[in-house]
Amino acid sequence: MNDSVLTQLAEVLESRKQAEPDSSYVAKLYAKGLDSILKKIGEEATETVMAAKDGEKDKIVYEVADLWFHTLVLLAQQNLHPDDVLKELARRFGMSGLVEKANRND
Numbered sequence: 001m002n003d004s005v006l007t008q009l010a011e012v013l014e015s016r017k018q019a020e021p022d023s024s025y026v027a028k029l030y031a032k033g034l035d036s037i038l039k040k041i042g043e044e045a046t047e048t049v050m051a052a053k054d055g056e057k058d059k060i061v062y063e064v065a066d067l068w069f070h071t072l073v074l075l076a077q078q079n080l081h082p083d084d085v086l087k088e089l090a091r092r093f094g095m096s097g098l099v100e101k102a103n104r105n106d
């Protein structure tokens with residue numbers, strides 16, 4: 001494990017599984033269930049597309065952050081970790097050394 005933003009956020013998202021729905025946005029989303037998480041991902045993807053079509057860089061960054069955030073909620077809900085995705089990207093990039101390093105840090 002490392003202390004990247006993704007890892008730290010993943011830890012917070014994991015901890016929200018024990019939180020009361022009224023106490024947290026993420027806990028509320030878990031309580032609403034998978035379909036609600038998927039709906040948010042669809043909405044944020046659409047908002048990202050619209051921001052890109054408008055050509056507003058600040059808005060693109062904001063909407064992609066929303067999109068990444070909700071995909072991280074999905075990963076947590078499915079008991080997956082951002083490292084699983086990073087390892088897959090590294091594998092596709094042919095960076096076997098990085099994959100091995102990520103595995104060692106598990």
Ligand SMILES: N=c1c2ncn([C@@H]3O[C@H](COP(=O)(O)OP(=O)(O)OP(=O)(O)O)[C@@H](O)[C@H]3O)c2ncn1[C@@H]1O[C@H](COP(=O)(O)O)[C@@H](O)[C@H]1O
Nearest residue numbers: 009012013016023024025026027028040043065066069070
């Ligand atoms: N990074 C985020 C983050 N990004 C976006 N969001 C929420 O995602 C929602 C985005 O939905 P929309 O853009 O549709 O805005 P909205 O209309 O207010 O949302 P809805 O009412 O339609 O759900 C907003 O409610 C944002 O507050 C986030 N909520 C939380 N986090 C992180 O998650 C951590 C845990 O959050 P809590 O569970 O709320 O403590 C926080 O410490 C943050 O670091």
